[in-house]
Amino acid sequence: MHYLMGVRIDESVLPYPDDELEATFARVGAVNDEMKAAGVWVFGGGLTPSDSATVVRRESGATTVTDGPFAETKEQLGGFYVIEVDDLDQALHWAEKCAEACRVPIEVRPFEGIA
Template identity: 40%
Template structure:
């Protein structure tokens, strides 16, 4: 089995334009999708994120940490939420991503996690 990150991308203007009743239906659809992931035994973890403006970037590459307010990338779209699933292959991950995209009415990027190196004895 391989773990995949299914990340939901969007922007604040896009979310602000969604009528309240549509947003509530999306929340219901996402909860139903979450329940399906759990029932299928592929759920690892999921969560929604606060807006990108709440981010803090930490850079310790120079030895001392530097803290900067705001998102790392200056872009119109940011990750709004994500799922981590554990499935046999990319085809299965893509099927779940399609269902998740339908539930949240947004784009979902699918990326596998790197394989863990073997533990040293």
């Protein structure tokens, strides 16, 4: 099964102070390598802050483009992973490692299907 692991961050606070940035990158990099070595890694990456987001809508034949994230909430998606494992327990095992490395909550969601 494929699972999305969403990295939930609170954008109202600075997630990683400058002096912790390097250590965080090192921890996350190590877990990424571990996932690749275990053969569960599909794709993943960090996202720029949500104020860089743009929303595109199609309504009655017209397109509107607006600035900003879809929902103006404190909690935003800071990055994500897609992994392929046998079941939820295995996904939770990797989520635990990611949460430890990123020091923020990880939301695990199964894909309904994959194109």
